[in-house]
Amino acid sequence: MLKNWNPEEIPPKEEIKERLDKARARLYKLQMEIKEHKVPVLVLFEGWGASGKGSTIGKIIKNIDPRFFKVATMSAPTEEELRRPFLYRYMKQIPEAGKFTFLDSGWMEETTKDCLEKELSGEDYTKRIESIKRFERQLTDNGYLLLKFFMQIDHKEQTARMERLLQEKDTEWRVGGFDKWQNEHYKKCCKVFDRYLTDTNTSTSPWYIIDALDKKWAELQVLETMVSGIEVAMQNSAHSVPLLQNVFPLVKVPKLKDIELADKTIEDDEYKVELKRLQKKLGILHNRLYRKRVPVIITYEGWDAAGKGGNIKRITEALDPRGFEVHPIASPEPHEKARHYLWRFWTRLPKDGHIAIFDRTWYGRVMVERLEGFCSENDWRRAYNEMNEFEKELSDWGAVIIKFWVQIDKDTQLARFTDRQNNPEKQWKITDEDWRNREKWDLYEVAVNEMLQKTSTTYAPWHILESVDKKYARIKALKIVIEEIEKVLD
């Protein structure tokens, strides 16, 4: 029996029927309100094998228009998924605003299974729980409704159900190896489940334990909890949440105005020699990375016309095209905008052993989105911590994270803009927006300084590339990339 759970008595059949009709009708209505209020709803079903997770989901979705929901059955992670951070395959599944996703088991099953198979304990378990709590908090902080159900049946019931399933050829396959193991070690599993439920029971995404002995009663409990959860969520529009104190070790980054640019130049001859030498070295390291399965994430932010494109090119020239990808980041597409703002970056993460280069990044949240009012003040203020948490996740996974800020002064930008404007071949590179952004230089400078200061963690520090002399910046970038990769390969 689970601790801290006190099942209600099962009501009479008549009452269940009556309440089911009411709850179904209510959910049917609420799906339209969800859509209107643009609330994304993630419904997680965890629980014992043979407790009826799948069949309950099957009944719930009958009340929802097929355009508004998706069901994802999360079996064991695939080879591809195992090569990404633990949360990757769950983050991929989060619904867009106004829609439902139902998960047939998720991060609880994977975690408790890892515990039971002894792969996860002590410090590692604590770390996993922290990472799960952050993930769930990031969802609810960003307006997600997260409903977590645990389907409970006792040992006797589980045994009976499994025997019934195993007797028939048609249903035999539904009892997996882990289900059998679970049934044989019910008490041990109960302890692990109990601890997990306690450790992850928070006020913003609490657990609901469902008495799954009777199928109709189980359905009713789920329906009524969903209805009540949705109704509460509907009452809140754009809720602000407390800003958390930074818990990650930071390294100092200079303010933009204190960055010396004038003497950061390189002679043409030296540039050519160095470029060749460093690119060769990087090429060799790329192979070693691949074999050692170390993922690398390189990100570029910087002023318009600072020379990001050319800089990235000098890196990629050195790499095996089968082992890297460049992601140019523009404004989000509608389907991206409808999800957690980090979703489009989570889904672009490299496999281990691969390099992903981001030309502009998640830091748009605290620059353009902040300055243009595309998100609320609470959103961007909260984002510094969310990004540190995101990068912590990547770093714990084993990724090398290299973040560049490409720096030029205002005069240099003007010269390059003018050059682009006057040169027919380069005119595509300059838009009215670039000129408008330039007018906000000072505001951007404040935002960039705050970003550099608050997100330069020891595990993902910012590197400044002085780029008035673009060649100097390219050599410096190559050197840093090589140095950071060597650190992890040694």
Add this chain to the structure above:
Amino acid sequence: MLKNWNPEEIPPKEEIKERLDKARARLYKLQMEIKEHKVPVLVLFEGWGASGKGSTIGKIIKNIDPRFFKVATMSAPTEEELRRPFLYRYMKQIPEAGKFTFLDSGWMEETTKDCLEKELSGEDYTKRIESIKRFERQLTDNGYLLLKFFMQIDHKEQTARMERLLQEKDTEWRVGGFDKWQNEHYKKCCKVFDRYLTDTNTSTSPWYIIDALDKKWAELQVLETMVSGIEVAMQNSAHSVPLLQNVFPLVKVPKLKDIELADKTIEDDEYKVELKRLQKKLGILHNRLYRKRVPVIITYEGWDAAGKGGNIKRITEALDPRGFEVHPIASPEPHEKARHYLWRFWTRLPKDGHIAIFDRTWYGRVMVERLEGFCSENDWRRAYNEMNEFEKELSDWGAVIIKFWVQIDKDTQLARFTDRQNNPEKQWKITDEDWRNREKWDLYEVAVNEMLQKTSTTYAPWHILESVDKKYARIKALKIVIEEIEKVLD
């Protein structure tokens, strides 16, 4: 050094000065907004001895109008306070809407001190943490802004400060016995503090660790965190929170319509004999309660004219007047309404060994407040759990809780109303409001049934008093009170 804390580098003096001016001005303005938005702000200062809790509070309040704040220095609990539940003296201090309370150390210091003095460990510690988390969640769920600061100095700094204080006659007294002990066992304390900070760090009331080495820098950190916390709170009006699943064991209570009233009568002669016998017995038990220091809380709810007053009278007749108090509960006064709705009940709790009788109770939240719309739907739906938690606190403290629902039928009420109306001596007992409430009988019945079902816990169950025959109800009440008290005295 505390885990999960990464102090920022102290900024240059010039910058601190500039930011201080800005933050002070901002706080000065925000106090008016706090007042307007009716947000209550509880600021808790915890931290090492000699870390400057008091002096920092002293500086912060200079920016706030004296009418809007209160400072409470929580030294060791008094004899009177020790005779009440742990949280009693903190609950007493919570601010009213639109005002600040600053606490110079609080439930963290008391708890960690108990840990260090070995009085609190294992299960008891876990229970204490749970109770603290519930307390803090109840505050934030009910619209309180709770800001928790921990003032951090290292061992060397603490030693130096204490030495300085001890050298002067004028300041010597400021170093207490526990401060000295703390300094001698710095590492051990650090461990206990660390665990407490981790265990109680939630997303709705997170900890802010203040680097208190430099006084101006400490003041700035506190000010800026306060300003940001208040600004976030201002953005939210009437926020709804998820409803939690009940975790407390419940006992079954019949629905009102299924309560048999007709045969619940008693003959006059028998009544007189029984009344005498039971009252005598209760009187004796009252003395034993007093000596054993067991607190008793008896609560009455029921229909208008059900006979609550006469029933209470038959109880109190048996008691020593120095050992009980009756609290008639009407609509809350303005100063009560301005606080957490349970505040006026917390502050009326009996000392151990005493009996408190409540004529109407906190359950008004889910009856009159629900039906008259005096609170939001989220408020009253959440209240079932809040009351179970409140009573759990009382029960863990050792209190006997006896909750009565005094039941009559609609016809009986009409007869008694009419009798009151027609009898000049009783007319004061009947008001227009009674007649209006009577019209809502059916709605009340739904609310009462839900209340009985959701708040009848094993540690604080509801007892039904069938009161068409008032004498029967009085005898039954006396018997239940005696039985419940005997259970705990045996």
